[in-house]
Amino acid sequence: MSHGTGHYYVPSPSKWPIVGSSALLFLAFGAALTMNKVEPGYWMLAIGFAILTYLLFGWFGEVARESESGKFGEQEDKSFRWGMSWFIFSEIMFFAAFFGALYYMRQLSVPWLADMEHQLIWPGYTGGWPTAGPGITETFTPMGAWGLPAINTMLLLTSGVTITYAHWALKKNDRSGLKKWMLATVALGIAFLCCQIYEYGHAYADLNLKLTTGAYGSTFFMLTGFHGFHVTVGTIMLIVIYFRCAAGHFKPEHHFGFEGVAWYWHFVDVVWLVLFIFVYLL
């Protein structure tokens, strides 16, 4: 075995898990109170986010330091690979629940609501997609596919290419190329997010398309929203990786921190493609 230190690295006792749990404690109670409009809820949320930020910097900072001090050998590296793969698999299943809901509504519940029996309850409802359902009468315009969403698709696909160039540069130990391509990827991610925010504003202001717009609004905003959230997280991770690259972290043959984020970014990319087809195009 060609381990860095010759044995599997088991970290010594750590305060980070309990810090994380206290963040979750504040966030969960804070969110429950806020949603029910109980005053201290906002404060608890704020405290929760503060602790969470401290946690993310602290914990990931520690892992980065461990990595740079050569604590992770081949076997640890493999663990990280397995761990990240299964984490991404769990994320796929999370999105699957929402795509499943979209499928069910479009193909099953909306047609049922428009069938003969239901004419008694919802006279005149004709179904079809997009729809806000039989009980929501406000009209709205659905989001077209070939404007901003198509541009967004281009942005994300391009970012998938740039991060691959960054990876190649890292493998060739071309540090300036690495930084350049990382910066490009970050910029593309941010551009995507800006477009997305603009699109949401457009939906609310001009199209009367809201989260409360029945089946279409629910699935549109929840799917694109969770995706957008993942892009945000991914972009933050990319920024962190950029700074780590700038600080001279990662070696051509040993850089799982980089690769893990790249995998995550590709995953976000693929989810977008599926989303573009099923939410925007069809």
Place this chain on the structure above:
Amino acid sequence: MAVVQDVHGHGHDDHHPTGIMRWVCTTNHKDIGTMYLWFSFAMFLVGGFLAMGIRAELFMPGIQILEPELFNSFTTLHGLIMVFGAIMPAFVGLANWQVPMMIGAPDMAFARMNNWSFWILPVAASLLVSSFFVPGGAAAGGWTFYPPLSTQGGMGVDMMIFAVHLLGASSIMGAINIITTILNMRAPGMTLMKMPMFVWTWLITAYLLVLVMPVLAGTVTMLLTDRNFGTSFFNAAGGGDPILFQHIFWFFGHPEVYIMILPAFGVVSEIIPTFSRKPLFGYSSMVYATASIAILSCVVWAHHMFTVGMPTVGQLFFMYATMLIAVPTGVKVFNWTATMWRGSMTFEVPMLFSIGFIFLFVIGGFSGVVCAIVPIDIQVQETYYVIAHFHYVLVSGALFAIFGAVYYWLPKWSGRMYDEKLGKWHFWLCMFFFNLTFFVQHFLGLAGMPRRVPDYALQFADFNMVSSIGGFGFGLTQLLFLYIVIKCIRSGEKAASKPWDGGTTLEWTLLLLHHIIALKHLQSLSNSVREVWIHRAIKLKK
């Protein structure tokens, strides 16, 4: 050996907190396993307290001690706490203790995250328990929290939703950790098909967890936004459908019941060979049966929805698919029986619980097949028959296996022996009171008594009283269990390092090697010495 003891002192070079901080900060899989097990026992008592409330109310017809709304909260939280707070963490605790030992790994793959998976649980538990005291009370729509009941209700429902999110996150982290440990950290020579059955069942369980827990997270998220942000997933007026919830919930829910039983199968598959002094019969068929149960469990979810209405083809498909699961399950029961066949058996407490498991779990399996038959299920759905079914698989199945596991491994964990006589009392009292409580519920259900009601018609009175008496007895019996465990840890006789002469898995046979690995000084041994140890151990296992 001297060398080994020598280096024991400085295994970890860094500081080690003491007192309570030792537990809060620990990265040691044994400490974390211990915390999981104690937490699960505490939750078992909380859930048990709620069960006592339910049985007290049902002792007689009429409303005596719990108003209907509170009664509903009691059943809801009883279910949630027992499933997510008691059974699942207990198995994760067992995995934490045993998996690294049984495969010869120094610790779990992600030791720090392991600690976090545990410490999320108390947060979720505090959400669940404190939801009783917020305006509107705790969630009352059943542990399955179907809308539209769950889109109504107050803050307690939101707290329950966040609790489920957290429990899910904890389970996913735990599962990823276990999978990675098993796939990447086996000692050399420990091939997949040589792994102990307990490790195999946990590998497959962990896979199921990663598959379905995120789906549950998605469902409760939709519920949350339906409740608070005006989405229409489960609202027909907006084009959604409350039944959509049931589909997504049971896509999680049925694999979930196998998440709670597969590790129990694993435990029983370890205990029975030990006390029959024979290797497990049909090891590889056991592995394949476990895998096929896991796969099948993903395509049977709508058997919980037969009365909701679905096309006949759908009913037939889900009926046959469900019944098909009985086949690999039957393979397992056959293998356990065949393992005992002509073995030189002894009946220590772990073995008693395992045999009790086989008897009673099979009853639960059969009543499951009964429920799977569509025309019958239309009669028994939402009655006490279903309650009887799933308590036979969950209490005399999962819980009995956990008890068996604790008695089996307690000597290993604590270095002391439990009181065999008291343990036997515990087992027989459990047997008696469990059946007293739940067997009669079959009759109640077939006679038409609905579940989730605080009051009932007079003709159900006698059996309910019997069931309540059984329930109180079962509850009290668990205090005896607590006493036995504490007595063992405090003042039990010193146990031999291999207290069961029939034990062959690594945790018994490979004490020395395990310590060496745990000390992470494997490298200081020459390769050949290391190989010899491992091969000897694996031969012993065979």
